[in-house]
Amino acid sequence: MLRKKFSSTEAVLAQMRTIRCIEKTGKMKVITPFVRSQVDICKAFGFAITDGCAPVYVSKAKSTTRKRGRPTKPKVEKQEF
Secondary structure (H helix, E strand, O other), X not given: OHHHHOOOHHHHHHHHOOOOEEEOOXXXXXXXXXXXXXXXXXXXHOOOOXXXXXXXXXXXXXXXXXXXXXXXXXXXXXXXX
């Protein structure tokens, strides 16, 4: 499985080197989220991925329901006195 994606063991190790363990004083240690190829490597070797390390995609775009452009004017009904 890994032979199709990576040309050598050095390429596999290079992909795994980007994983970092961040330690903050007084808080828990945090491991950077994995990317798809790192997940494939872990599955090939039978390693379990912890909950905080699983890749989760979150869109950075603002979710707005408004349409772009100039806002429409509110409709005003004429009243006769």
